Amino acid sequence: MNRRYFIKLGAFGTMLSTATFGACTRKDKTTPDTDIVVVGGSPAGIMAAIAAARLGATVTLVEYHNHIGGLSSSGLGKSDIENKDAIAGLFKEFTQRIYQYYRDTYGEHSENATKCKQGYYYEPSVAEQVFNQMVAQEKNISLLLNHQIEQVVTQADQVQEVVFTNRAEGTSYALKARVFVDATYEGDLYALAGAAYRLGRESREEFGELHAGKIFFDYNENKFLEGSTGAGDQKIPAYTYRLCLTDDPTNSYVMQEPPPGYDRTNYLKYFDDLKEGRLGGPKVFKEGHGYYQAHFDTMVRVFSFAEIPNRKYDVNTNPRPLGFPFPEENATYLEASWQEREKVFRRHRELAMGLLYFIQNDPEVPQAHRTMAQQYHWPLDEFTDNNHFPWQLYVREARRLKGEYTLTENDVTLRDGAARTTIFKDTIIAGEFPIDSFPASKEPSPDKKVLEGYIGMLPIAPYQIPYRVLVPEKINGLIVPVAASTTHVAYSTLRMEPLWMGIGQAAGTAAYLSVKNNLPIRKVPIPALQKLLLKNNQILTYFEDLDIKDKAAQAAQFWGTKGFFDSYKANLHQPISGRELTRWLTLFNDTRGLEESTFAFDKQETVSLADFIRLLDLLSQSADAPPRSGAAAWQYAKRDSQLPVQRGEVCQALYLRLGKNT
Template identity: 25%
Template sequence: MKRRCFFKTSAGTLGAAGLISMNGEAAIAYNESGKRVTDKWHQMGSGKKGLPKRRETLEFDVAVLGAGMSGIAAAVAAARSGVKTVLVQDRPVLGGNASSEMRVTVNGVHGLRGVPKELRVERETGIIEEIMIENWHYNPQESYPVWDHVLYNFVYRQPNLTLMLNTQATEAVMEGDRIKAAICRGYTNETEYTIHAEQFIDCSGDGLLAATAGAEYRTGREGRAEFNESYAPEKPDGWVMGDCIMMITKDMGRPVPFYPPEYALPFDHETAFKDKHRKIKQVKEGFWWIEVGDDFDIIGNREEVRHKLMAYFYGVWDYVKNSGDFPEAENMALDWIGSIPGRRESRRFMGDHILTQNDLLEYRHFEDAVAYGGWSLDEHNPGGIENLKEPASYFHKGFTKLYEIPYRSLYSKNISNLQFAGRNASLTHIALSSTRIISTCALMGQAVGTASALCIKYGKNPRQIGREHISELQEQLIRDDVFIPNRMARDPKDLVRNGGQVFGSPAKSGDTALLTDGVGRDIYGELHHWESVSLPAELQVVWEKPVEISTVELKADTQLHKKIAMHKNPAKNAGQHTTVPPELIKALTVEAQVNGQWKEVASVENNLVRRIKVEFPKIKATAIRLNIKVTHGKPTAKVFEVRAYA
């Protein structure tokens, strides 16, 4: 879709343009310098009369639209790669469905079937894990408003990254099959922005910018025959998974009455509870099955859906509080209720590959894999709470190992400089029922953000990166602590893998030889680590001849078989991390052997990340020594990988 037209007036009138409104009349008039001619501003401080000029043109390498967890990961990955990046978010807070406005738990893969929990080691690493660990450091009280600010700090401090809140990308300016610019509207500052960029990444979920660019997309459910998906409906239809709102309650220590609002809808509990999935097992947090879908246009009907969700929610809570069937709710009061629906599905944009149910269930290997998933296939009742005669969820089809997500599903098939990540990726409806989980979406985000930097580096578009530079993309992701199933690291620039010999303190488990085997985690019972007997401990890398070194990296332990998300219901915290993982290395020093003499070249204190990157002025050394001093609580240190670079 082209930028909507402006019309010229005759000489002596406006001199330039007014926007055409829906009825064809001029909605807003501008003069030739871009000021609104209808604005009669008298600025008392200066004594001047005039018109505000609130139109700006901005230039970036990469523009990321939407700052949910996938958008944050994309923007941070691009910025860390050294390209000038902007992150545009239409809300006042970051996090999308995970923000304080919606409070959806940042779930991930956790839950593979047929694998002992201690052997799964499946949790997502990379940028999403950095954020989760940092949250426990700054926000041990599990406050969602504080979580918003943890995300804000994480994004704001990144070099090369500009954040624009309360700004909506509304329209694409096209140049052939490329997006030339995004027209954005700042809601709080009344400013229209024209954002030029070489590469665009739509992580907004609904994908308005991508849609106005003319990117091909689908809504609704594919029929069973199109991709031979056994869980798809027999014939295609328009249903998408529904929106929901969440709630949190507070124990007041005394009986608290509840009076429902006038618009509340009665809850037919007798019909609803015939389905085991709709049972009310706790009264502390929201019920995912209070869900409203749509069989045509869930975006256009969003306000109607929002009102219905609130009405149904209050009907359910009225039943919980006032039926007498839940005495445990007597002292409970509503402490927070969402006003913005959390969205599961709307547009799905088409890439060079559409990821399907069978791709996932058959664990198909993709040479261009850049992310993974493993949450069960989870097909919800399309009618949600408006269809109580059918189950809330038809099935959970679990996985016994991780499945791969190819890069070809993360860029547009017909818009040459457009990528996407999250629930709007190139997926069938059934595949989406698994890949929509927030941490899985964040892995997609880190992949496309990293890929966008390669697009800038080589002056190429995503499809070309996928065909000509996919190995470089995968190597960078693995180096940045993204796990890619069935893809071992083989970075030719890594000085440890290319000529270095690794030695260490006595091992409690594992071996130093495993630190260069290309796998940065234990998985499925296979060891890929070295663990010290005690602390302090030492790792040393030796070369036959001096090598130039300026960076040392290692991947430490964060117990990846444990969950790490913040929950609305503290009862769900049992058995998971609620602090910085005690296994994580907290402090270390790096020494280098130069001309036969050891000297300290760098130190790390209060480390909060699994992938520890230490940089220092370039030196020529025959060996480096990592002195691991202390972890965040465990008396031993576990390491999965050591690297060195010039």
Template identity: 30%
Template sequence: MQKIFLPALVVLTSVIAGHGLAQSLPKPAVDGLRYYYPPERVEPREIETDICVYGGTSGGVVAAIQARRMGKSAVLLSFGKHVGGLTTGGLSHTDGGGADVCGGIAREFYNQIGQRNFKPSAAEDVYKKMLTEAGVEVYYLAHLDKVNRDGTQITSISMEDGLVVKAKQFIDATYEGDLFARAGVSYAVGREANSVYDETYDGIRQPGTGGHNFPTAIDPYVRPGDPSSGLLPRIVADGGVPGEGDKAIQAYCFRMRLVKGEDRLPFPKPNVYDTQQYEVLARLFESGADPRMGWSIDTNNHHLFDGAYFIDFVGGNTDWPEGDWMTREKIFQDHANYQIGVMYFLTHSPRIPDQWRDRFAAFGLPSDEYQDTSGWTHELYIREGRRMLSDYVMTQDNCQGYEVPEDSIGLASYNMDSHHCQMVAVDGAIRNEGNVEIRVSPYPIAYRAITPKASECTNLLVPVALSSSHIAFGSIRMEPVFMILGQSAATAASQAIDDNVSVQNIKYESLAKQLLADGQIIQYEGSSEGPIHPKTLKGIVVDDRDAKLEGEWEESNHIRPFIGRGYRHDQDQAKGKCTATFATKLKSGEYEVRLAYSANSNRASNLPVTIRHAAGEQRVVVNQREKPSIDEIFVSLGKFRFDQQGEVVVSNEGTDGHVIIDAVVFVSVE
């Protein structure tokens, strides 16, 4: 067990600054709801342990349990009054994490509470029981103050209340990467430009594309139709250049537990109630659009107006990742006031039609959950914070199976997913920007992605705010995955102690052997129809991302198989305005030209394709509703002679359905 040292004379010092902070904190949105509790006093004390886990998230809980199971002493430091993060603070079911991709301690946990319709308090009870059984000491209200280093080694970390923890290994299990940032480890915040990692879904998106868009044009101005009156809250005039990077991150919210019945608590009026924050909601109802209400026991942003505008506080979280505790407390209360106000507005405002107000009022907050915080969850959903930058960065290529690391420590399986990052005024209407939902198959996460650069820190592992691009993190960021990575991190930390090496120099073969022995799943054994890599194909491949495009083409990977990262379609719109030219240099000779597409009943049956060859041009009509005859992905357009240049042009002129462009292959005729 860890050693605890107390000075011979323990001095309890009043923290004058702490009292001042407490007095300057914003008033809670509802009674008891707070993110940051400044220490009332400093009690100097020191703990020595093998492994220190900072961050009471689900990943932190599992890491601490695994450290003890590996025979190491361990402490868990939680910033708030609870352990379990979002799993015990909002979720009632988990996305992803099925038994075919999630094993180990995470599977033990889910076998006890289930993965759907569990109570957050029950989940926390199970976590606490597992922590107690493992012999983990838990310290609450542990607010990081200082990180002490000797070269590339962290020697100890200090909390604001006087607690100092010395350890051989440290694990940063916070959602925001607070420990590694204070330790001087490199990190990123926001969205990278697509060009940084050669991605297509990372940077700024075209406003109004992706899912969860406004069902009708909603005026963005304070006085409708009058730009001089200014924009409504959190709506911006300029969303940036699509494909470029920015500091925006996907929106946060509180995952609400809503209940029906006589014992429900009515939605309270928050401390700060600004009806202008709900003007967009009022205008949506007044537009006559279908609210598409889908409230349930675990209500998320898409459960009203299909997620166009509801509980995500879009644009209100930009300063959270790098904010100090006071900054975050203010942002926390802004989110709480807004979202609690949403529910109060929907059930009390005369601008909401009577029939809908009555339906909303049938719901309320639970009387048997979150009793210290007025029935409202204590946990803000931090969908994204800092992301470490190590020698290996998980990217879109990993998510789509284009690149497969050899040092897997667990699997992720959720979509590449981002909630809205901005609301942008475009041509007198609000358009959402940032939403991405791209299907993936289960894929491995690299050990190197949770390991800092050796030049920066050699006894720290980061299983939550790991090294990844914005869009890759959007897939990885599921609670079961954090639990998986927490167990793997603690296993690696224990091996580093046993072998007296840095975390970068443990033997991966030994790590993988231990993970498998402990029930982890590090390779996917199920059926997975992943992308077809162009390098595996016979011939010269021109992918859709290398084609010259004119008009609006929408990216997708919904229907498989496909070449590369996905395919594009014309959205069955703007007929005659969309073309794709697939061109490449060739050695003079005869080639069979093949067109790749995924068939479906909504495709065009009369797609015009023009092949430009040595003797001129030839037009071929392709029925994309029929399954391609070559390997179920290609159709032959014929054999042609080319003289140093091959060119195929696909057009949507006159087509009677969605036009699909995936790839063109030129296969030399022997």
């Protein structure tokens, strides 16, 4: 039976207002087909599905391509993470599985096991294999590949149903659920649902962000250049493809002729870059940033190489030369129809393949540079159903949700002498990557140092991400872990796959709690969500001195979201002062929804174990607090009660005494 559905305009501007789908699979019932539908098989979508499924929810994971894993299985072969202690959870499980694969396949001390760097570096095909294994092991997950989203049915601002088109068959498939997760890079689901979103760059004035708007920025000296205005616009950072190349002749697919759409004029500006020194090395060399010293001051430096296992390389397109051809090629992408998006895919593919062909074959490229470039080719054993070329476009930034809170540059940087970045009571994960945005324009700075919009690896301190950035202003039944509520500048640090995996885990956990407790997504109890995330190894608060195996590690991270700590030092094994304990008790009562604490200690240097135990006895008299279960439950070690109580012990004791309804 054929059915006719109305398509909501706005998300894809050239779609028809109506569309007829053949043989639409749709059950005429009001009950959900599944608890949770995750749209987008990105790493965030995968982890959202796994987190919810492991907790007991039924999940349908839907992906546009024939593959899952997004960029992480489509060329991005190294984990974009600077501080490995800041992100754990399901992302850490992913890296451990990668590491185990290379050890099992090649041996514990093999070259490939070493090159995978404990699972943080990997071949695209291995990443996809691990993602598929993780999904297949969850009996509560159903997977739909090759389905594109077409329609979102809402009623009274509540998402009820999503309609997809099977790209291979042209048929339609509708799914009802209690919660929907938009894990697309583009924010397609929430745009079709009518949620408000941002597109482009905010002005410097809108949120008071130093690096907002139109900007020319010296990435070596970290200073603004002439021509920076801070004006907002609709431009977004350039898209590229993240390539995987090999120098193994036995595993190489060699381009024998120019690729489709090849035009050498796209790359001629690179000759000026070579002559004027913009293809050299960085001022400061940092491991893992894609710096391959042999390529400096050659045409091969149009790419950035990072070595991964099996004689392969994660290859980024270097955004620092003025010849970088990709800015503004994505200008029409987001609001385009699926057919128009395919044209954008094709254009970026032509530019990427053409650039490699150019440096390998153009007679104007110095022979020594061509010879060096001719070492690298498409691997025969990668992307075997796509002519060995990645299938996922690198969408670095797209729509950004207008959520209950907008994360800004000011939240992810240290301001006004503060010793920590912004503390959020509803934190769901710690972030850590530098501010890093590709050029948004082909316009060079007046001094010819950089393209407009490029902010390269600007260091920041670890920060907290609040739950509210995942929740739309008014659309219900929907949570957004990828195209979340941030400014352009803040998004440039959030947009990394390891962090997205963690945010996806938080989104899936919240979706489960929403289903379990029959609560709207925006009403999910934050302490319960945080405790469940901590139980599953999420990092909520980053500390420089925290041993994750410390008895009080989870408690310290939880209280780190409530304001217990004003620096990156937890000092869990140090005594607590009376002043500090009084402040902590006020925050403890605030977390439990009680009036301000009536407990106050003298401003003495330390509080004894005996005094603290007496306090716990008083807290245990509260109707919703469990009785004190003995010193062993929270103490590091039994000792004389007149000795000081330690900060970690206080954290753990108060954490254990959170009421059952908190």
